[in-house]
Amino acid sequence: MCRWADLPKELLEMISKRLDFRVDVLRFRSVCTSWRCSVSPPSFDQEIPPVFLKLPHPICADAVLMQTAICRIEYPRNYPSSSSSLPKSSLVKVGESKHGKLQLFHPLSNQLTKDSFISLNFLDHKFVQLSEACLLKLPSGISVFGINKVAMFPLSASCNNNCELGILAIYHEGKLGYWKNGDKEWTLLDDRNFEYDDIIAYRGQFYVVDRRGTVSWIDPSLKVIQYSPPLYGCGGQKNLVESCGDLYVVDRFLDGERRTWRDYEDAMGGTDNSLRLSKLMRKPGPVAVDFRVYKLDEEWGTWVDIKSLEDRIFILGIDCSFSVSCRDLNGGKGNCIYFLHDSLRFGNGMGGGAIHVFRFDDHSIDNLTENPWFSEIFWPANVGSST
Template sequence: MSRWADLPKELLEMISKRLDFRVDVLRFRSVCNSWRCSVSPPSFDHEIPPLFLKLPDPISADAVLMQTAICRMEYPCNYPNSSCSLSKSSLVKVGESKHGKLQLCHPLLNQETKNSFISFNFLDLKFVKLSEACLLKWPSGISIFGINKVVKFPLSESCKNNCELGILAIYHEGKLGYWKHGDKEWTLLDDRNFEYDDIIVYKGQFYVVDRWGTVSWIDSSLKVIQYSPPLYGCGGQKNLVESCGDLYVVDRYLDGERRTWRDYEDVMGGNDNSLRLSKLMRKPGPMAVDFRVYKLDEEWGTWVDIKSLDDRIFILGIDCSFSVSCRNLNGGKGNCIYFLYDSLRVGNGMGGGAVHVFRFEDRSIDNLAEIPGFSEIFWPANVGSST
């Protein structure tokens, strides 16, 4: 650490100016005393204007782009709301309110935690950023129905403002689209495949997976290029997760049929659009009954069926999926997948889904509230574990 502590103040200032997310500045200052003294703390006094996007048809919404970071929050064992005296770290989603305060949310449910705006002593806390997430919401705070996943797609490395912002989105249960500020319509990136399930930023590139498990990457010209052979997994919903530098496909088996893009075409094609859309929003989604995980062997171009995640935990969120080692967290066990039981409804602002856990060792699925200790990986532990 001594070498890093002796870095010139001018260099530390240059580094700090490249940190856009203010919690990153707080993390930067918490490294050591010399770093803390060389960089001023971020101001939380001024109001942050929300990032409004006026999206055209077929979404047609005045949306707010919510940007957050998934962090492992490390704290002393005697810290408030800490229920474990041995391990000292939990998962939390960190954002900023319009008043510049840090906003803590549940990593899966996006619910604000109690005491979300509490004044922390950041000298006692360390935030380790695991991933970033974006979510489109109405100004009221409710998620926009029909948007399955969204990621920022900057037009240049120096993209710093709204006028240069572009987004990639999976909408209407499978269409892959692109929109940038000022566009009067979405650009459909693939007019032959309306069955996309997930997007991820992996090693600086944008990757998508469809319902057959075919992974493709999106180049800078927005061309969709096949990256892997089809998985032909029999599950009904696919997620992409990066773990230890490798890319995985999680295949979720469902107990019924899920919505498709055709359901939205039917809604838009009638005269009573509002009534049809309301019925579609209230339609319960199918439940997960099993999971399988695959890793691509890039050398041989084949899929490897993963039988165990070892000490890793996969967390499948609406706006972000990621992995973490259980050794760094309070409670819980490795070789598990945390997910929302009715994710298709929760993701569209409908509520009604509790966090559940799939355990590879016996292929069981349980409500988080029924597994003592497993909820300790989140901060605070009592959020998101209800039925």
């Protein structure tokens, strides 16, 4: 039987060199003492230049691509806790600053916490990566307005070579586009449907869902191929979530109408487009009043209305949605959906809106501040301003 701790040092070095994200190197070194001794830690003193992208019309911006990983931190048994029971683990988003230092973010609000990885012992704290996310930001740190969701395409794209960097994006509340570094304009992937809601990487491919609940996949040639029948759900916003290997559509019911791609075109027309865009940014969006969840029966090609998530928790973030079992976390409970109220208003990743919890058992929605126990699933740190 092969013992992972006995792998040759040369092989461990080869594996570590293929890890692009710094937290992956730290997680690699935290497996055991022999792995830690075989691979040097990543440098935190060397400044790493950010990935600058000059985005063309209709998203005209000098942007920075921010890559993050959503992780579950498993605490050691002797971890100090104010509660009677020791915590199991918490959720956190891990990213890098423009100086190459690791930073912790709240998985939902994207706000930077005040904790530092330097204070963590990676042999004691185990990091389990649950998902990855991308976000386009201005050099000032504010997210690019008009971008709803972005993903690196293809999945193997590396930021080490900006010339090969390509991104998929849902922009202007529904248009699906592709842009490769150096292109003079965006490539619209579907000129007949401007109502796309979400993108997810699933089974090594990218899938998208529109407001009617139709799921499609994007092949390597950037062709959009229908994967499921329309859901025709009555909700106003759809999210894609992978849970236990299955793909789910979360249908969010809103108390009002969403803005559409036409609102952006109207705001960008005329001579006073800056003022119109500013008003569009400040316009309050509708808020969620109910949720329904569906899973596709791939054998029969029909949608199954899910009545309970059981022990699973769905997290609907600005730049990434994912699921986790409540049994692995401290606090909270299963059969719930965490989301941002008024997320459409701040759908460009600004991190605005209060975090709320939807409970499937009675279809109630509560503010997280009114139920502190639900907030314990996140990394227990004070939230500060992002940099």
